[in-house]
Amino acid sequence: xTTMNKTDVEYTIPEVTPELERGPVWLRDQRRASREAFNxxxxxxxxxxxxxxxxxKTFLYDRDAVADTAYxxxxxxxxxxxxxxxxxGNIAALATDLGGRDxxxxxxxxxxxxxxxxxxxxxxxxxxxxLVENYLYRLVNARTGKFEAMNGALWNDGxxxxxxxxxxxxxxxxxxxxSGLARSSQFPRLLVVVGKNAExxxxxxxxxxxxxxxxxxxxxxxAVEIFGLEDSRTRYVMLQRQASAMKLYLTHRAQIExxxxxxxVPLAFGALLSKENFGVTLNGEGADSNMYGxxxxxxxxxxxxxxxxxxxxxxxxSNIDFKVVLKDRSHSAYTGLIRIDNDxxxxxxxxxxxxxxxxxxxxxxxxxxxxxxxxDVQCSHGATIGPMDPESVFYLxxxxxxxxxxxxxxxxxxVDHTLKTVPDDLRQRIGTFxxxxxxxx
Amino acid sequence: xxxxxxxxxxxxxxxxxxxxxKYGFHxxxxxFHKGARGLNHEVVEMISRMKKEPRWMAERRHEALDIFYSKxxxxxxxxxxxxxxxxxxxxxxxxxxxxxxxNWDDVPEYIKKTFDRxxxxxxxxxxxxGVSAQYESEVVYHSMKEDLKKQGIVFLxxxxxxxxxxxxxxxxFGTIIPSTDNKFAALNTAVWSxxxxxxxxxxxxxxxxxxxxxxxxxxxxxxxxxTLIIADKGSRVHYIEGCxxxxxxxxxxxxxxVELIALDDAYIRYTTIQNWSRNIFNLVTKRATVHKNATVExxxxxxxxxxxxxxxxxxxxxxGARGEVLSVAFAGVDxxxxxGAKMIHAxxxxxxxxxxxxxxxxxGRASYRGLVKIHKNAVxxxxxxECDALLIGDDARSDTYPTMEIDSEKVRVEHEAxxxxxxxxxxxxxxxxxxxxxxxxxxxxNGFMEPFTKELPLEYAVExxxxxxxxxxxxxx
Numbered sequence: 001x002t003t004m005n006k007t008d009v010e011y012t013i014p015e016v017t018p019e020l021e022r023g024p025v026w027l028r029d030q031r032r033a034s035r036e037a038f039n040x041x042x043x044x045x046x047x048x049x050x051x052x053x054x055x056x057k058t059f060l061y062d063r064d065a066v067a068d069t070a071y072x073x074x075x076x077x078x079x080x081x082x083x084x085x086x087x088x089g090n091i092a093a094l095a096t097d098l099g100g101r102d103x104x105x106x107x108x109x110x111x112x113x114x115x116x117x118x119x120x121x122x123x124x125x126x127x128x129x130x131l132v133e134n135y136l137y138r139l140v141n142a143r144t145g146k147f148e149a150m151n152g153a154l155w156n157d158g159x160x161x162x163x164x165x166x167x168x169x170x171x172x173x174x175x176x177x178x179s180g181l182a183r184s185s186q187f188p189r190l191l192v193v194v195g196k197n198a199e200x201x202x203x204x205x206x207x208x209x210x211x212x213x214x215x216x217x218x219x220x221x222x223a224v225e226i227f228g229l230e231d232s233r234t235r236y237v238m239l240q241r242q243a244s245a246m247k248l249y250l251t252h253r254a255q256i257e258x259x260x261x262x263x264x265v266p267l268a269f270g271a272l273l274s275k276e277n278f279g280v281t282l283n284g285e286g287a288d289s290n291m292y293g294x295x296x297x298x299x300x301x302x303x304x305x306x307x308x309x310x311x312x313x314x315x316x317x318s319n320i321d322f323k324v325v326l327k328d329r330s331h332s333a334y335t336g337l338i339r340i341d342n343d344x345x346x347x348x349x350x351x352x353x354x355x356x357x358x359x360x361x362x363x364x365x366x367x368x369x370x371x372x373x374x375x376d377v378q379c380s381h382g383a384t385i386g387p388m389d390p391e392s393v394f395y396l397x398x399x400x401x402x403x404x405x406x407x408x409x410x411x412x413x414x415v416d417h418t419l420k421t422v423p424d425d426l427r428q429r430i431g432t433f434x435x436x437x438x439x440x441x
Numbered sequence: 442x443x444x445x446x447x448x449x450x451x452x453x454x455x456x457x458x459x460x461x462x463k464y465g466f467h468x469x470x471x472x473f474h475k476g477a478r479g480l481n482h483e484v485v486e487m488i489s490r491m492k493k494e495p496r497w498m499a500e501r502r503h504e505a506l507d508i509f510y511s512k513x514x515x516x517x518x519x520x521x522x523x524x525x526x527x528x529x530x531x532x533x534x535x536x537x538x539x540x541x542x543x544n545w546d547d548v549p550e551y552i553k554k555t556f557d558r559x560x561x562x563x564x565x566x567x568x569x570x571g572v573s574a575q576y577e578s579e580v581v582y583h584s585m586k587e588d589l590k591k592q593g594i595v596f597l598x599x600x601x602x603x604x605x606x607x608x609x610x611x612x613x614f615g616t617i618i619p620s621t622d623n624k625f626a627a628l629n630t631a632v633w634s635x636x637x638x639x640x641x642x643x644x645x646x647x648x649x650x651x652x653x654x655x656x657x658x659x660x661x662x663x664x665x666x667x668t669l670i671i672a673d674k675g676s677r678v679h680y681i682e683g684c685x686x687x688x689x690x691x692x693x694x695x696x697x698x699v700e701l702i703a704l705d706d707a708y709i710r711y712t713t714i715q716n717w718s719r720n721i722f723n724l725v726t727k728r729a730t731v732h733k734n735a736t737v738e739x740x741x742x743x744x745x746x747x748x749x750x751x752x753x754x755x756x757x758x759x760x761g762a763r764g765e766v767l768s769v770a771f772a773g774v775d776x777x778x779x780x781g782a783k784m785i786h787a788x789x790x791x792x793x794x795x796x797x798x799x800x801x802x803x804x805g806r807a808s809y810r811g812l813v814k815i816h817k818n819a820v821x822x823x824x825x826x827e828c829d830a831l832l833i834g835d836d837a838r839s840d841t842y843p844t845m846e847i848d849s850e851k852v853r854v855e856h857e858a859x860x861x862x863x864x865x866x867x868x869x870x871x872x873x874x875x876x877x878x879x880x881x882x883x884x885x886x887n888g889f890m891e892p893f894t895k896e897l898p899l900e901y902a903v904e905x906x907x908x909x910x911x912x913x914x915x916x917x918x
Contacts, residue, residue: 047516049842342836357850360817368856370841375832375862385847385854 011060012039013153023125030137034152037142041149053333053365054275054304059147059249061185061219069099069180072208072243082174091203092171093118098178099186100156116169117162121189124160131162136191139253139281140223148251151187151223158189161202165195165229172201172237172429179208179246182216190224194232194260201235201426209246209271217272221249228256230284235263235426238278239433242270244299250276258284258313265422265430268295268303269437279308282316282344292418293322296411296437297330297362304333311340311347320351321418325411326362327441333365338381342373351381356414358388358407358441408438479529482506485631488534492600492634495607498614505620505630512624515750518810519777522748526722531694533632533665589647594678595640596651599667602638609640613669617700617728617756626726629665629698636666636697641676641707650679650712650898668699672707672735679710681898694722695746701729703737705759710738714901716745716908719776723749733759733788740896741768743778744908752810754783757791757819764793769893772805772837773912781810781842786819786852795826798893800886801837802912808840813847813854820851828858831889833882883913 013035021028043060044051085091086107093107095118103120111118117128124132142149159175177188194200210218220242228234234256242248248271256262266278280289295303309318324332338349355364368381388410396406415434419427485506489499514523589596595606603610620630641647672678695717703709709729717723723746729737739753755764770778784793799807809828830839841858863885871881887894887906894902 045516049517049844342838355847357847360850362850363846363848365844365846366856367842367844368858369843370830370839370858370860372830372832372839372860374835375837376835377832377860377862379860381841381856381858383843383845383854383856385845385852387850387852 013150023122024129024133026133027125027136030141031153034137034142034149038146038149038153041146044146049367050306050335053331054273054302056146058247058273059150059219059221059275061217069101069184069186071098071178071180072211075178075208078178078207079176082176085174090171091174092169093173094176095159095173096176096178097157097159097188099180099184100158100188101186103157103159111169111173114167114169115164116167117160118173119160121155121158121160121191124162124191128160128162131193132160132191135193135225135227137225138227139225139255140251144251144253147221147249148223151189151221151251154221155187155189155223158191161190161192161200163194163198163200163232166197167195168199169201170199172203172235172426175202175204177204177206177222179206179218179220179242181208182210182212182218182245184210185219185221188220188222190222190226192224192226192234192236194226194228194234196229197231198229199233201237203237203239203429205239206242206248206250207270209243209248211243211245213245213272215245217245217247218243219247219249222251224250224252226252226254226262228254228260228262228287230257231259232256233261235265235423237265237267237426237430238276239267240270240274240276241267241433241437242274244270244272246271248274248276250274252276252278253281254279254289255281255283256287256289259286260284261288262290263423264289264291265426266291266293266305266307267430267433267437268293268305269433270301272300273302273304275304277306277308279306279310280318281310281312282318282347283312285314285316287313287316289316289318290421291318291320291322292422293320294415294418294434295322295324295332295334296327296441297325297332298327298441299330300328301330303331305335307334307336307351309338309349309351311338311344311349314345315347316344317348318350320353321421322351322353323415323418324353324355324364325358325414325441326355326364327358329361331363331365333367335367335369336381337369337371338379339371340373340377340379345374345376347377347379349377349379353381353383354414355383355385356388356411357385358411408441411438411441478532480506480531480533480632484533488632488634491534492603494603497611498603501615501620502631502633505627508620509624509627509631512627514624518750518779518808519748522722522777526694534634592645592647593642594645594647595638597638599633599636599638599669602669606638606640609671610638610669613671613700613702615700617702617730618698618726623726625696625724626698629667629696629726633665633667633698635664636668636699637670637680637682638668639670639678639680641672641678643673644675645673646676647678650681652681664695664697666697668697669702670700670709670711671702672704672709674704675706677708679712681712681901682714693720694724696723697725697727699725699727701727701737703729703731703735703762705733705735707732707735709736710740711753712740712897712901714742714744714897714905715749715751717749718745719747719773721746723751725749725751727751728754728756728783729764730756730758731762731764734761735759736763736765738765738767739782740893741766741780742893742897742905743768743770743780744905744912746778747775748777748779750779752781752783752812754785755793756785756787757793757822758787760788760790762788762791764791766793766795766797767893767896768797769890770797770799770807771909771912772799772801772807774803774805777806777808779808779810781808781812783812784814784824786813786815786822786824789818789820790822791819792823794824795828796892797826797828798831798890799829799839800831800833800889801839802833804834804836804838806838806840808842809858810840811843813843813845813856815847815849815852815854817848819849822849822852824852824854826854826856828856829889830858830860831886832860832862833886879913883910886913
């Protein structure tokens with residue numbers, strides 16, 4: 001395999017690479033377009049507001065170290081827990097994705113009886129080529145940006161989920177995306193199509209990665225595309241609990257049509273550095289999108305999150321509640337944009353970003369943005385940044401609760417309101433993820 | 442065409458025919474030195490020589506010009522409009538034949554006539570402490586009431602300030618906004634002319650607002666005022682700056698620099714009503730440094746201009762300092778008001794508030810662009826930001842781009858923004874009580890602006906309400 005030289009200012013993807021030469025013509029064309037876009041696109045200047053807080057060069061790296069990636073021992077434990085969950089009927093199916101290389105499916109056959117497809121992207125390209133050709137690269141592609149183009153050119157394999165019209169998948173499908181250890185790099189990709197009046201809950205869990213900075217950083221550059229067709233109901237939980245020497249770039253784009261609803265729950269817990277971008281386009285009348293984000297930072301973690309609600313049709317409504325808790329020397333930058341097009345009338349859009357700072361030395365930046373291009377709207381956003389109330393800590397301590405536990409209780413209270421708005425069946429699951437993360441705070 | 446329609450068309454064609462006379466009045470002027478269009482070191486040298494400035498100022502100008510050349514245009518904001526500015530097609534200095542006048546009676550008649558329409562003499566009699574009326578690039582008239590002088594208050598145009606109080610000017614000029622700050626601050630430093638210079642001695646309370654009127658009165662002519670206000674320890678001062686301008690056919694540039702310094706326990710309020718004609722680019726840098734327990738308030742109204750980019754900044758550098766920005770923007774046809782505020786907390790126990798109200802009408806666009814920055818040592822600081830936007834018309838646009846960078850834990854930061862149109866229920870309520878829809882809408886808009894207008898001196902508030910009324914005429918349909 002050709003090597004990209006790290007010392008080179010020009011990180012380019014060479015013209016001939018085996019992964020670009022597979023699949024049907026349309027796919028090879030898309031990959032080529034992505035490669036060319038990546039190679040000609042400038043590194044975004046730091047002055048550009050979405051790049052103010054993270055150096056784009058972080059995401060330029062030698063993609064070659066992937067050759068023989070090893071995975072953490074913890075992975076087996078996590079996989080076993082989810083296999084138990086499957087056995088006990090808590091989830092409908094489990095797909096495991098090792099660095100975009102090895103995709104294993106459990107429970108996919110059962111789903112197939114309903115016509116639901118859970119498969120690797122490479123297999124879907126063969127067996128569901130019309131669907132994949134129609135939807136893949138539509139929301140995240142060479143035109144989205146340099147790093148989206150990078151994924152578009154270099155993804156090896158990914159996951160494809162399709163729910164036919166009118167079908168309800170009554171339990172969550174769990175995706176386990178594991179990154180390799182030190183100096184590995186991966187390009188996970190996900191395509192989801194939820195048919196008319198169909199229903200799907202997806203838990204997309206990103207784990208693994210390098211555990212020790214001294215051994216080397218590991219990288220992932222992910223792309224997620226989700227389509228909610230008319231009157232569909234989709235719930236997407238993105239659990240990011242990657243290891244402490246992992247750097248992640250992820251672009252998520254969803255598009256929902258008339259009458260469809262979308263719930264997006266980004267849980268940003270892990271990684272040394274992550275830049276995650278979640279966007280939903282409300283593309284049909286009456287579409288409704290909710291986004292509940294929770295972010296816990298500790299140590300030297302750096303988070304750079306964006307959310308976008310783009311109203312492109314009449315009578316659409318959206319709501320974002322993004323909560324941030326920071327400890328030690330962690331840093332969070334949150335940029336949330338609501339855009340309402342000129343021809344999208346009578347829309348409602350709300351956005352809230354609250355930041356809780358647990359000690360000195362943390363840093364929180366928040367940029368809640370609005371771009372409203374017509375008068376027929378109801379729109380608001382709010383942001384707060386503040387410390388823990390020392391009186392609350394004192395109150396709990398006075399009652400014999402240890403300080404760490406008291407802080408945990410206050411943090412739980414801070415995020416509780418958000419958890420309460422999540423549907424019952426999901427709340428318990430997300431509550432467990434949150435509790436696990438809190439134990440380490 | 443029937444006679445009736447013809448008649449109607451005729452009467453329509455005369456509608457607003459007196460606009461130029463009413464609001465865009467300008468007298469034929471006789472320029473002593475109009476200079477040439479364009480900008481180079483020769484022009485800068487000429488400006489400095491004509492003003493008989495000390496050499497250090499001339500050197501500052503030259504240095505600033507080089508910085509201006511080296512700085513890029515802003516890469517954000519309204520790129521299209523910014524791209525239309527042709528720096529080579531602008532006069533950088535003009536001055537009327539008349540020299541500065543001490544006595545109102547000596548002010549030339551044609552200039553007086555212009556001021557009369559703006560209501561200056563009356564305002565002076567009734568209300569004002571002093572008038573520093575800027576006509577073209579230089580102050581032509583300047584009066585100061587005896588009691589101000591007695592208290593040791595210095596209220597001069599900037600050119601006179603440099604002559605008479607060189608010590609103070611040299612000490613503070615460009616310390617708050619250095620030439621390197623941005624392209625337009627560099628431009629202003631290179632070619633500045635006029636503006637106000639105010640020094641309030643320790644403990645002095647200026648009980649009447651100080652006021653200056655600015656006017657641009659020649660086609661394609663830029664105005665580059667330079668204002669410096671220093672409130673010494675424990676003093677208080679309120680300065681009002683208001684602009685009206687004639688209607689012109691080609692674009693004109695206005696790029697002021699305003700520096701405020703509030704020393705310990707001092708208070709400065711700076712009120713601006715900006716109503717440039719709709720061909721003017723208004724790219725202004727305003728910044729205040731606030732020391733221990735002092736307060737600075739920017740009250741900023743943007744009604745006119747084609748494109749305004751203005752983000753009054755407050756640096757809270759002393760413990761317990763307080764800052765407030767209250768701004769209103771009205772963006773009508775083809776206007777873009779890109780305004781906001783910058784609040785830098787660099788000391789403990791500092792507090793600030795930003796209130797921004799904007800109205801976008803027709804295809805107008807109002808953007809709030811703001812920055813709140815809290816440095817590590819600014820513990821126990823409080824910030825509250827509120828942005829309200831009102832949209833009138835299907836093609837109106839409102840943007841909110843607030844940035845909050847918080848580097849300290851023990852702080853409270855709150856930000857809120859709302860965007861809405863005039864509510865149907867409110868309209869219904871008012872019309873059901875016998876108001877016409879036009880009046881109802883006007884009432885609602887005035888109510889929306891009220892937190893701003895109530896901070897203005899009475900005659901400004903009245904004037905503002907009238908302007909809004911004019912803007913709102915026939916806004917239905």
